[in-house]
Amino acid sequence: MPNPTAAMLVIGDEILSGRTRDANMHYLAGELTKSGIDLKEVRIVSDKAADIVAATRSLAKQFDHLFTSGGIGPTHDDITADCIAAAFDAAIDVRADAKALLEAHYKRQGLELNAARLRMARIPDGAKLIDNPVSVAPGFSLANAHVMAGVPAVFKAMVASVLPQLTGGAPLLSDTLRLERGEGDVAQPLGAVAELYPELSIGSYPFQKDGIYGTNIVLRGTDPNQLEAAKKKLQQMLIE
């Protein structure tokens, strides 16, 4: 059975303007790979409702899972929850279970659950809350979309909450062959081995460090025997 597929939607003007460097995409990519879910596409869009709705619809339809990051805080530009609801034609309002979490949290802190903070309890009908052990305000899963915060520490905690509940396929294995030769020198044997093992993904990544230049060949696949055989073949062609 092929691995489940996934897409990610990152929401935030601050990333598109270059002010903030996104960290969540790289983190999620690594976690999904460990879980045997294939991340197939990432989109980064601005805080514009029409763009968020359109990207959500397109990605949720094409892939088994959609993970979103950003736009679920208390300010006026946090419109992700409403956009996800719109994308799935679901109603949305302050929901009692989410409100109870926030009430308890702010009471503990001696802070008022004001109108702005209450926005974070807006959850679409039919969604399942995603636990936020860092700052309480929950994310949610609606259909195949998992909606999480943009703050990296919160995003990580939410990924840890939601990922074990999704069915992963066979975990993706990888092996690396480090060669002190240029990409142009190894391209031909690489192509030949890629043809021999069509189920593996074989990539080459040039490096140049401390006066040494070379190429890392990364083999990826779910079958350890194939990986080993392909690596041996490459070693024969390139080293011996």
Next chain:
Amino acid sequence: MPNPTAAMLVIGDEILSGRTRDANMHYLAGELTKSGIDLKEVRIVSDKAADIVAATRSLAKQFDHLFTSGGIGPTHDDITADCIAAAFDAAIDVRADAKALLEAHYKRQGLELNAARLRMARIPDGAKLIDNPVSVAPGFSLANAHVMAGVPAVFKAMVASVLPQLTGGAPLLSDTLRLERGEGDVAQPLGAVAELYPELSIGSYPFQKDGIYGTNIVLRGTDPNQLEAAKKKLQQMLIE
């Protein structure tokens, strides 16, 4: 008049698998902001032809400019140039101008321009080459798509080559001075010449290959007389 809009397409399995953390998106976002071009959307897709072609068509149609990163090296998984050509229904083959650049480069290095390396001279009909002062193999602009390498140092150099041409005004000219000396050795005279010619942009790109360390100095500007004078001055200070 509103700012021109842009999208970016990052191509690479290694980013979606979490093996590599993309650096080019954040860099381009900052440069576009400085140039008054609004980055509206970023997509990251895998090395799959159908996905690259579809994303290229969609983004090139929606925005004034499309910048791509990755997939233009010598190996079998470097399919970006062919995909961009397909997206714009352009023919593509090894082109004489790109081949001449590579021939000169590899001859200087005493390396063979083999079939794999020659792939990097595949340029769509009607495209304009993008200068690569770091490792020679060019990028290209076809219609409103600007196709650049994924290696961050090369991506940055290509952005510096292409961006000034997009923001209106007189066409940007460039000239390169190749020095087999480290950046630290040339920084002082470089700074002096940059001060003498404030209208030129003068960049330095270190390289390190086959045991040779050096620096490519790239001069960019709109006035050919200034360019020539500045290059002469640099030659006097650094070579003679």
